[in-house]
Amino acid sequence: MNIIKPKALKKGDTIGLICPATAPDDLSRIEKSAVYFEKLGCNVLIGKNAFKSYGYLAGTDKERSDDIVSMFTNAKVKAIICIRGGYGSNRLLDMLPYDIIRKNPKIFVGFSDITSLQTALLALSGILTIAGPMAAVDFHSTSDPYTEENFWRLITEPKAAGIVPLPAGHNVNVLRKGIGEGVLFGGNFANFVALLGTPYFPKPDNKILLIEDVDEKPHRIDRMLNQLKLAGVLDKVNGVIAGQFTDCESTNPNAFTVDEVLKQYLGKLKVPVITNYPHGHTKHIASLPIGGKVRINGNKGTVEILESAVKQ
Secondary structure, eight states: OOOOBBBBBOOOOOOEEEOOOOOOOSSSSHHHHHHHHHHHOOOEEOOTTTOOTTTTTTTOHHHHHHHHHHHHOTTTTEEEEESSSSGGGGGGGHHHHHHHHHHHEEEEEEEEGGHHHHHHHIIIOOOOOOOOOOOOHSSSOOOOOOHHHHHHHHHHOSSSOEEEOOOTOOOEEEESSEEEEEEEEEEHHHHHHHHTTTSOOOOOOEEEEEEEEEEEHHHHHHHHHHHHHHOOOTTOSEEEEEEEEOOOOOOOTTOOOHHHHHHHHHHTOOOOESSSSSSSSSSSOEEEEEESEEEEETTTTTTEEOOOSSBB
C-alpha cells in the first residue's frame, strides 16, 4: 500500500481537537490549547464529544469514534490533534472506516495511547501520521520551544526535515552502529505490541522501529521485547529508535534496569540501534512521521527524516 500524505497546514486552516482515549483531568486545558492555536492564526474546531466522560474514557466508544470520523470527513478540517492519551484508543479500531479515512487524509497528531490509532491507520489506511505533542499536554500553557519548533516544521513545510536536532545538552546512546533506512512505525511500546497478531499491525519488513513508554517496569519492557523477538519482528526491521522510558525503573535492587533490558535484546541485532532519543513522555519531544521514511545513523547517533511529512 502506497503511503498517502496530508496537505501542509497553512495559516487560517482549521485544526480539529479530539479525545480518542482518556479525558484531561482539567477540561479547561482543551479551551486553553484552542486559544494557543488561534493565536498562531489557525481556526479551531473542538470535537462534539471532547468534553464527555465515561468511566476512565472520554465518552463512549461510539462518541469517540464519531469524533474521529467527523474530523476526517469534514472538508474544512486540515489537521487533527489529539487532546491527550491515557487509555482507550484501541477500543475504536474495529469501528473506523479505513477506506473513507484513506480518501480524506489529514494531519493526525498524537503519541502514547494514540499509537494504537496511528498503527492501525498505517496498516489499513496507509496514511502518514505524526507522533508528536498533544493539545492538553503540550499546548495548554507555556510550551517547550524545542517541541514547538520541531512540530510546526514537520506539519507546515512540504520538504524533508533532514537530521532532527537534539535538545541542548541531550546525548543519544548508540547501542549498535551502522546505517539503516526505512518507513517508521511504532510509538508507545505497550500499545504497539498489543496489536501484534491483529489486522491492525503493519508488516515490519524493512521498517524502522520506534519505541517509548511510561510507568512500565523493566520486566514488562522485557516481556514486550521478547514478544517482538518471538514473533520475528526484530529480525525484520532495519533499525530501532528507543525513545524515553519515563518512570520505568524498578525499586527492586535485583531487577535489571531498562537500559540493561534494551541491551539484552536490541544489542544483539545486526542493524543500527540508538537509545535515549528525545521522544515520548518527556519535556523535549522530537516529532516523527509514522509512515515516513527515516534514516538512523548509528555511527553518529542521528535520525534523519528523508521525505516531507506533508505535501503542498
